[in-house]
Amino acid sequence: MFTSLKRFLIGRPLKSTELGEQKLGIFKALAILSSDALSSVAYGPEQILIVLMTISAVAFWYSIPIAVGVLILLTALILSYRQIIFAYPHGGGAYVVSKENLGEKPGLLAGGSLLVDYILTVAVSVSSGTDAITSAFPFLHPYNVPIAVVLVIFITLLNLRGITESASILAYPVYLFVLALLILIVVGLIRIMHGDVPASSHAAIGTPVPGITTFLLLKAFASGCSALTGVEAISNAIPNFKNPAPKNAAKTLLLMGGILAVLFSGTVFMAYYYGIAPNSQETVVSQIADHTFGRNYMYYFIQGTTALILVLAANTGFSAFPQLAFNLAKDKYIARMFTMRGDRLGYSNGIITLGIASVLLIIAFGGKTEALIPLYAVGVFLPFTLSQSGMLVKWVREKPKGWMGKLITNFVGALISFTVLMIFFITKFTQVWPVLIFLPLIVVLFLRIKRHYDRVGDQLRIQPKEKAEALQIKGNVIIVPVAGITQVVQNSINYAKSMDPDVIIAVYVAFDREQEKKFEEQWKVWQPDVRLVTLHSHYRSVIQPLTKFIDTIEYKASESSYCVTVIIPQFIPKKRWHDILHNQSSFLIRAYLLYKRNVIVTTVPFHLKK
Structure with missing residues (x-):
């Protein structure tokens, strides 16, 4: 039944030889790996205006130079990550x-912050998309959390079906969103050129703004940089591309950067020219669409695709998290299970872990993840800064052909990323201070896991040239716990x-003396050649007297170089659900004995036919 349900939900298992068919082309990769970055157009410009509004609506013209600054950083990041793709094609x-x-x-700091960031990506994106849905249908508002959880489960299952299948489904909403925003921008620009939008609706660029400060402008710039989240996802997921993977990944990155630049700058300009102010009841994109088309079918088309991409932005996390977890697990910093491919050739353990963590986060915050957005941004710009700085070191150390131009590109990216990171820490310290605690803890955890794997390796490793040591075992004592x-x-x-052991000891635990005596008499008739030891339990416990007896035998046997083997009888019901009808004392005995150094545990199953 479980197997049938699994096949229905995620499809038939794929052969390892079909791995090549699960690679992404540019068209699908752009949709599945760019959804996070492209969806940020729906809230990035709004974040700029929210900060500027604390001065006055006159200050909105500053959104234009701030947008230019964001585009400069985007260009630096795109060029830098393009260099990273070719320098690190795996x-x-x-x-x-x-x-x-x-x-x-520093590497673990970058890896840990990105893992956390991808969890936040899923939680924040799905919660934002859920808000958009419940805003359109207010009667659903009390069910925000259940709706968000269902959406995460749906996206998780979709990704478990394989990366190409999820990309095939998710490509349509992403490209519909891009189409909708392009139509909105083009039609808006045409209306502006025709004079349908009065110039009096906005302040002219350069208008003096009393009270404006450099600090406030930097804060607005940092807030606008939230539109750059997800830019790094393509460089993390190069192995998911069809060959030649680096070239296809680089082309996808440039396409994403170009589309993001057009949509972001167009949205900022439209918001400025229309004189739109942030509104808690209506998003900036919604207001632009309303001003451009009115409340007709185009307005609802734009709102619908915006809500869809906000939800589907979570899929960037599902694409990049498993690949990053694979790299960390391959280097022994997290559990090795993240290196295993599932039935559909994806890293299913990473996908499931991300889904569970996101659901827990949504439930913990009641679907209100606004407080997580600053952490989300810090989780992006810390790796941005570290990766740019790392590339600086690489170019200085290796000095390849044309390295000076590459060095300048990475220096600009590192400087701006670090500046944005510091602005976040300074202006939003009360919201981002947990980063200073949990990121070091994550690094410590990574190091402890690595130390564990190294110690295990040292103890298990055998040099082929070394002569095998003979184990000094003089004999074998077998203990068989019996219940009847x-x-x-x-x-x-x-x-x-x-x-062919030296001695077999059957051990029976009795709860009363009469039962004990009766069993001993029956045993002498049934198995006269097997020694029986009966243990009386005053507190009706089987585990305690049995394990105490085994400890005693183990101690005596180890002094004489004898091996102790415990054979645990266990019957296996014909149907699995029958297990709940029987006590599981054999599992408890085995769980205890597995941690005994000098005891070998063997289970002998007896399969029932009815």
Whole structure:
């Protein structure tokens, strides 16, 4: 039943040889890896205006030079990450660049912040999309959290079906959003050129604004830079591209940068020219669409595609998180399970982990993730800064052909990214201070996991040239816990005899003396050649007296170089659900004994036929 349900939800298993068919072309990759960056157009310009509005509506003209600054940073990041794609064609992005050029701890800092950022991406995007849905249908507002959770589960299942299948489905909403925004911008510009929008609706560029400060402008610039989240995702996911993967990834990155630049600058200009002010009841994009088309079908088309892409922006996290987790796991900084491909050849453990973490975050914050957006931005600009700095070190150290131009590009990117990062810390410290605690803790956790894997490797490693050491085992003592005289026990006793041990000890735990005596008499008739030890339990516990007895035998056996083997009889019901009808003492005994150094644990199953 479980297998059938699994096949229905995620599809049939794919052969390893079909991996090439799961690679992405430029068209699908642009949709699946750019949704986070492109969706930020829906809120990036608004973040600029919210800061400027604290002075007055006259200050809105500053949104134009601020947008130019954001575009300069976008250009620097796109060019820099294009260099990273060719320098590190196996993916990993900021984590690999920082680790190789700045050292282990900066690399882990970049990797850890990106992992957290992708979780925040999913939680924030889905919550924002849910808000857009419940705003259109107010009666659904009390169900914000359940709707968001269902959407995360849906996107998780979609990604478990394979990257190409999810890309095929998600490409349409992404390109519809791009089309909708382009139509909005083009029609708006035509109306402006025809004089349909009065110049009096906005302040002229250069109008003096009393009270404006450099600090406020920097804060507005930093807020506008939230539109750049998700730019790094393509460099993390290069292995997901069809060959030649680096070239296809680089083309996709340039296309994404170009589309993002056009949509962002167009939206900022339209908001400025229309004189639109942020409104808690209506988004800036909604107001632009209303001014341009009125409340007709085009307005609802734009709002619908905007809500869709806000939800689907989460898919960038589902594309990049598993690949980054794979790189960290390959280097032994997180659990090795993240290196395993699932039935559909995706890194399903990473996908499921991201889905669960996002659901927990949404539930914990009640679907109100506005407080997470500053953390979200810091989680992006910290890796931005580290990756740019890492590339600076790389060019200075290697000095390849044309390295000076590359150095200048990365220097500009590193300087602006660091500036934005510091502005976030200074202006929003009360919201972002947790970063100073949990990121170091994540790095410490990574290092402890790496130390564990190194220690395990040291203990398991054998040099082929070394002569194998002979184990000094003089004999074998077998202990068989028995609960009665049954087919299950007989099956285990027969197996024990086949091992030719020095001694077999059957151990029976009794709760009253009369029962104990009766069982001893029956055993002498049934298995006279097998020694029986009965243990009386005053507190009706089987585990405690049994494990105490095994500890005693283990201690005595170890002094004489004897091996102790515990054979646990267990019957297996025909149907799995029947397990809940029987006590599971065998599992508890085995769980305890597995941590005993000198005890070997063997389970002998007896399969029931009915």
